Amino acid sequence: MLVVDDEEDVAEAYALKLRDEYETEIAYGGEQALEKAGDHVAAVLLDRRMPDIHGDDVLVEFRDRGYDFPVIMVTAVDPDLNILEMDFDDYLCKPVDKDTLLSTLDQHVDTPGSDPRLDEFFQLLSKLSVLEAERTPSELEDDEEFNRLKREAVELSNELRESMDDFEEVVETYRSLERGSGRSL
Template sequence: MAPDDATVLIVDDEREVADVYALRLRDSYETETAYGGEDALAKIDDTVDVVLLDRRMPDISGDDVLEEIRDRGHSCRVIMITAVDPDFEILDMKFDDYLCKPVEKADLEQAIEQQLAARRYDERLSEYMNVTSKLALLEGEKTPERLADSDVESLRERAAELREELDDALESFDDIDTAFREIERTPG
């Protein structure tokens, strides 16, 4: 998925804040805004790739929105963007990243890119596991002759393609890890 194809939902009860983030990101991503927790829950669906979620909102807190997103089984990545200083309660929260306001545009874009890369990696890893488990099952149960008469070779080719993609992703992990550590997560 190219960044331009990614949809980012920006959730903040302060309209100006949500609109500024949308303005900063609109050249790189498809952006949508939600001005509170209820609005976010009404807009969240499987077309949303990344959610930028404020924690402190009057109607439904960001913590509750996050929990509902996970309960609904949405596969989007969630970045908490908030003025609430993190405490030990975050240990049980299922967000993917946590940034403290104010957030610079470069840090915001870098955090989104990392979440999109993680999502692509997760999808490919799941597909690789699916393909290789099918291959192992078929190769363990069928004779070489039966395998030769089947479409199993295309499965082998796909497994090799996915393995190469995953190897490439792992090689770039050091760069991603370095970039991840460079994001300013606390107000500077």
């Protein structure tokens, strides 16, 4: 687990919250994150606003390098429609408690036999939920990309409902986390 935040106290607090469940490494900024990233990393908690390299740019570089580990944005930056195009796995708004961190990571860190479509669904649901919680319906209703992703999430949820006996339970657990409104699909 790689915890990335330019505020040392914040990074160390998150690492401390995770230490019983995950082996953690800390990067105090984007540059260190890029140096420490590798195939050994199970997941990344990534701050967006950092002075050396912005978290959005670090995320792009991770993906350009071919890293497919889950990236959970943990940030105080209010999300805007630009997050629809970002390739993160989840988005949590600071402050984040220990239970939310652990539950979020448990949902995204690879588990044997998990359906990759479920990961894709959670990525979509995270973006949509955060935006619905932070933006007004009038700001979202005319956005073509938001509406396209919403339709895609509905289609994917219908497919998963048919193939997973516990889909509703899994989604309910996901929605119980403090990340957004979790409006129903």
